[in-house]
Amino acid sequence: MRPLEPHRDVGAYALGVLGAADTFRFEEHLAGCAHCARLLEELGSVEALLAAYARWTPPGVDPVAVPSPALLHAALDAVGGRLRARRRVRLG
Numbered sequence: 001m002r003p004l005e006p007h008r009d010v011g012a013y014a015l016g017v018l019g020a021a022d023t024f025r026f027e028e029h030l031a032g033c034a035h036c037a038r039l040l041e042e043l044g045s046v047e048a049l050l051a052a053y054a055r056w057t058p059p060g061v062d063p064v065a066v067p068s069p070a071l072l073h074a075a076l077d078a079v080g081g082r083l084r085a086r087r088r089v090r091l092g
Contacts, residue, residue: 007033009022
């Protein structure tokens with residue numbers, strides 16, 4: 001079990017990923033913390049969106065696929081090219 005970080009555990013609680021003991025301690029904290037109660041209410045809409053996204057994901061598609069290093073390098077090269085072009089325009 002890890003130490004409770006109540007104000008940072010709101011998201012984990014909303015997603016239901018806290019263990020039983022941490023859930024119990026967070027609920028005790030939540031009973032007296034208006035700030036966490038507001039955050040939990042706001043995160044309720046995020047949880048609903050994530051659930052809807054999970055339903056919309058086609059079978060066989062990994063919703064959290066990791067892009068290849070080549071894609072990262074291509075994106076960085078494209079951004080770098082644009083930044084160099086802007087500098088040339090300003091300096092020229």
